[in-house]
Amino acid sequence: MILFRSPRLGSRMLQRGDAVARIEIRTDRPVGTVDERIFGGFIEHLGRCVYGGVFDEGSPLSDPRGFRTDVLGAVRDLGLRHVRWPGGNFVSGYHWADGIGPPDQRPRRPELAWHSEEPNRFGTDEFMAWCAAAGAEPVLCLNMGTGTLDEALAWIEYCNGTGDTYWASRRRANGHDEPYRVRYWGLGNEMYGDWQIGQLTAADYVTTARQWAKAIRFLDPGVSLVSCGQSGVYDWDRVVIDGLARYVDLHSIHLYTGSDDYWSNVLAPHFAERTLRVAGALIERARYAQRISHDIGVAYDEWNVWYRTGDGRLEERYTLSDALAVATYLNVFVRQCRTVRMANLAQLVNVIAPIVTSPGGMFQQTIYHPLRLISTATQEVALDALVDSGTHAHTDRAGERWPYRVADLGPFQLLDVAASRDTEGRRLTVSVVNRDPGRALDTRITLAGARAAGPVMVHEVTGDSPEAANSAAEPDAVATVTTKRDVSGDVLDVRFAPHSFTLLEVQLA
Numbered sequence: 001m002i003l004f005r006s007p008r009l010g011s012r013m014l015q016r017g018d019a020v021a022r023i024e025i026r027t028d029r030p031v032g033t034v035d036e037r038i039f040g041g042f043i044e045h046l047g048r049c050v051y052g053g054v055f056d057e058g059s060p061l062s063d064p065r066g067f068r069t070d071v072l073g074a075v076r077d078l079g080l081r082h083v084r085w086p087g088g089n090f091v092s093g094y095h096w097a098d099g100i101g102p103p104d105q106r107p108r109r110p111e112l113a114w115h116s117e118e119p120n121r122f123g124t125d126e127f128m129a130w131c132a133a134a135g136a137e138p139v140l141c142l143n144m145g146t147g148t149l150d151e152a153l154a155w156i157e158y159c160n161g162t163g164d165t166y167w168a169s170r171r172r173a174n175g176h177d178e179p180y181r182v183r184y185w186g187l188g189n190e191m192y193g194d195w196q197i198g199q200l201t202a203a204d205y206v207t208t209a210r211q212w213a214k215a216i217r218f219l220d221p222g223v224s225l226v227s228c229g230q231s232g233v234y235d236w237d238r239v240v241i242d243g244l245a246r247y248v249d250l251h252s253i254h255l256y257t258g259s260d261d262y263w264s265n266v267l268a269p270h271f272a273e274r275t276l277r278v279a280g281a282l283i284e285r286a287r288y289a290q291r292i293s294h295d296i297g298v299a300y301d302e303w304n305v306w307y308r309t310g311d312g313r314l315e316e317r318y319t320l321s322d323a324l325a326v327a328t329y330l331n332v333f334v335r336q337c338r339t340v341r342m343a344n345l346a347q348l349v350n351v352i353a354p355i356v357t358s359p360g361g362m363f364q365q366t367i368y369h370p371l372r373l374i375s376t377a378t379q380e381v382a383l384d385a386l387v388d389s390g391t392h393a394h395t396d397r398a399g400e401r402w403p404y405r406v407a408d409l410g411p412f413q414l415l416d417v418a419a420s421r422d423t424e425g426r427r428l429t430v431s432v433v434n435r436d437p438g439r440a441l442d443t444r445i446t447l448a449g450a451r452a453a454g455p456v457m458v459h460e461v462t463g464d465s466p467e468a469a470n471s472a473a474e475p476d477a478v479a480t481v482t483t484k485r486d487v488s489g490d491v492l493d494v495r496f497a498p499h500s501f502t503l504l505e506v507q508l509a
Contacts, residue, residue: 021389021443021496025419027428027508028449029384032338034420035297038330039375040344041080041136042302044088045122046114046351047313053349053357054130055122061361066122067130070362074355075134075348078368079376082137082184084301084344085127089113091189092145092197096155099123100174112197114312124158125171128180138180139301139344142212144188144205144228145198149212153219156185160220184342186226186301187212187244190254192236202236206243213247224249226299226342231255231404232275238282245286250299250342253279257325258307259400262466265305265321266435267394267412269328271404272303273336280339297341303329304345305367306352307401314351318365320478320499321466327370327433327501331418334374334431337382345371356472363475366468369461373480373503377429377459379420385430389415389441415441415496421508425450428506434496437466445492445504453509454486462500 043049054075057066086094093112099120100106106120131138140159142152154167159180161168168179187209191200200208205228213225227248230236232255241251253275257268276298283296305322309315326345333340349355354368391411416433428450434441463478470477487506496502 021415021441022387023389023415023417023430023432023443023445024386024448025428025430025445026384026386026448027421027425030381031335031384032382034334034337034378034380034382035341036081037342038300038333038337038340039080039378040082040084040139040342041075041078041348042084042088042344042346043348044346044351045086045090045094045111045118046088046347047315048350048357049347049353050122051119053351055126056357057121059359065126065129067133068357068362071349071355071357072133074362074364074368075136078354078372080134080136082139082342082344083131083134083348084139084141084186087113087141087189089189089196091141091143094118094143095147095151096124096143097151100125100158100170116312124155125174125176128176137184138182139184139186140182141186141189144191144208144212145196149215152212153215156182156216156220156223160223183222184224184226185216186228186252187248188228191228192230202239206240209244210247213244226250226252226301229253229279232279232298237279241279241282241286245283245290245292245296248296249294250297251279251283252299252301254302255300256302256304256306257402257404258305258322259397260307261397262321262437263392263394264397264400264406266324266328266433267392267406267410268402268404269325269332270409270412271406272300272329272332274409276332276336276339280336283339298339300333300340300343302346303343304352309352315356316352317469317471318367319466320366320463320468323366323370323461323478324433324435324499324501326367327374327431328416330370330374331416331431331433334378334382334418334420358472361472363470363472365470366463366478369478369480370501373459373461374431377503377505378431379422379427379429381421381423383419383421385417385419387413387415387417389413389443392435415443426508428508430504430506432496432502432504434498434500434502437499439498441496443494443496445494447490447492451490451509452487452492452506454488454507455484456487456492456507457505458483458485459503459505460497460500461502462497466499
């Protein structure tokens with residue numbers, strides 16, 4: 001990528017007649033506040049995500065607690081604010097009390113969601129310790145499949161209880177005097193799906209979840225509850241939002257996209273923009289009609305590119321085009337910050353994940369790089385950005401795995417852009433995906449209401465082709481290349497490489 005601004009620096013200016021895309025960033029026109037909780041992760045007892053991933057007892061790469069130290073380092077570098085656990089489909093058959101106390105005395109159970117066996121050696125106390133080591137806040141999902149309300153209340157008491165009560169005392173007896181103070185509790189996982197243990201109709205789910213929510217609030221009024229949504233645009237979401245808006249703080253949405261067709265793959269995350277608009281409208285309608293004063297946001301608590309693997313391991317190997325899709329998801333979350341308050345990439349290690357382990361080490365998949373850059377560099381205030389970069393008119397393909405349509409959301413700008421600044425107006429972040437697979441785009445970025453005062457940090461993620469992928473043998477086929485340029489003024493001239501993601505960190509005067 002070439003960044004060129006001023007003849008004083010000995011680099012050329014864009015000339016009249018050059019093919020120029022245009023981005024105008026209105027630094028004085030905020031569109032909302034970015035909630036840092038949109039940068040979260042998810043680990044589930046599925047394949048090698050937990051056992052052999054975050055937790056690998058006996059490995060020379062693990063600490064005395066069994067935590068893979070190389071994985072912990074990579075997760076810390078992502079800057080994730082929280083991690084959701086233990087599922088996912090797994091949670092609808094999970095009994096949390098099996099996973100506390102001396103590990104050698106814990107029962108080994110059949111695991112029905114993913115057709116395996118659960119040894120219960122990684123349980124609540126291990127997850128809390130792992131989150132503390134990773135610098136992430138825990139988010140727990142309750143079992144509304146085979147679980148009971150009594151079991152859910154006991155788990156909350158175990159985690160958060162301060163009194164001389166049974167489950168709080170059990171926590172202390174297990175070596176944890178202080179309560180964990182878990183704030184976020186999900187009311188079940190994907191209870192709409194016929195693949196889910198304990199599947200419910202929307203009406204039955206509302207009836208059950210309402211009683212659970214009331215009892216949980218009686219026990220711990222300070223928790224934040226997450227209702228179980230579908231994909232934001234279905235009748236399930238309408239019924240659940242109308243029925244539970246008084247009782248919850250967040251409504252969840254799950255969305256996976258992906259295709260072996262390049263354009264379908266990189267454009268499908270725009271469906272997330274539609275789901276957030278629809279879910280946001282349903283929430284506002286419910287709040288208005290029911291005169292609800294408390295804020296309710298969307299938790300996009302499962303999202304990712306996933307289309308290649310359907311076995312019990314789900315060890316997707318990601319390409320550069322998948323990384324562009326992940327960057328687009330994150331740009332969508334920044335642009336739709338008024339609605340989305342939490343988001344969790346599913347999942348973190350080995351299973352449809354940015355991190356892949358082996359007995360001898362680990363490597364970072366292509367999708368790791370945009371997640372790390374956007375998570376660590378995005379600022380607090382989302383900004384309006386005008387983009388004029390040429391468009392691609394997309395046609396949906398028949399027979400795609402996921403039941404969404406994106407063609408009617410287009411035509412799509414070749415450049416996908418999100419921008420944010422800090423509250424003081426001193427730092428600006430611009431996140432740009434060039435989806436054109438064969439052409440670099442010379443682009444003029446105009447800063448309306450501000451001036452750059454150098455240096456500009458330029459982080460570029462690209463590879464030889466959209467199909468480029470990392471592996472243990474070639475871990476840097478797709479990597480981040482960072483350069484620094486001194487820039488001043490209100491215009492930045494940038495060349496975005498084909499099939500690339502670029503993040504600019506700009507110091508403002």
